[in-house]
Amino acid sequence: MNRQDLRKIVEEVVKNYIEDILLVPVGVSNRHIHLKQEDLETLFGKGYQLTRYKDLKQPGEFAAQETLEVKTQKGSLKRVRILGPIRNHTQVELSLTDGYTLGINPPIRESGNIQHSSSVTLVGPKGEVILPKGAIAAYRHIHMPEDIAQKHGLTNGQIVQVETTGPRALIFKDVMLRVSDKYALEMHIDVDEANAANLKNGDRVRIREILPPIQKTK
Template structure:
């Protein structure tokens, strides 16, 4: 089995070779770790926190208009629960809870790997707030690793919305994530989002970047 030094040397050599080919010149993508969190509808906010309640702002997130709320909830499965799950705002049209695979084991549930927003026939979950609780028949997912970018970024990388790419992390334990979804919108800032399991596997910390490469045969 190769040690970490050998693996790092191989990754550096691959990046070096890619850099010599102008048609696939690699570019760095900032990586952010998306810990477990939930998105709520206004109806569900009021069911959990009380009639007329609105989310309060804790801090802005990297994507314009998105924020972490001061409010948290407890999520409950048949095997266990997880407290202090952060709510992200603003409110959405559908309630969605995003967890890691490790979280799902603790909960005793089997959420599917999905693009954020795709919750049809996903796993059920119980939400508990200070003023009430809700059982959602669907809404629990493990989020697909993805990259937010605006149209200018997409043109620069020669990728398009819905395409999958490979990202190789520039860490002491480099890992190549080979099915990373591209999401393009004029509202987005360039950033890759992964969950805590993925981050821990590659020893990803603050200010970590990855090198993007197109998958052979992709558009």
């Protein structure tokens, strides 16, 4: 085998190795609010519609111009961004550090699982909404299109480990995969997690290991 043939083989092996590595862009999720229409109208007025500020990476989702105060008896957070579109229930997603500010302990949950979660009050220009439940710290997760998941042998609901690089490199355990053709590839973490790993929007991380499913919080 001559040197040229050997070089071609090495280049092919490297190419295949690189293609098999699944690098996932990071989306750092700051505190935000999802509203149902009834609560939106209580806070802003009858028939009110959200004003689009900028599109988010996930198709159809956007950051609205509107913000709210999130408060408890022990503290408050001003100008918390509302994300659209309107949902079937109202939910507030916070970091654990935000929880310290508010004097609450938001449970770490998948989006939509608000049973037995923390209570907060939302304050808008036209009224207030008291949420007996609804404040959570979002479970870190990866949105993934079906074709990418199939290529790498991954399925919806699987738990993976994710490895970061850089001066604060670490491994995120218990990262849930959400697989759908409605999604764009992106890993969502909150500000606390991003700061711990020195990550910012657009940085790329690598899926390191697939783990058995974890017990979901009831």
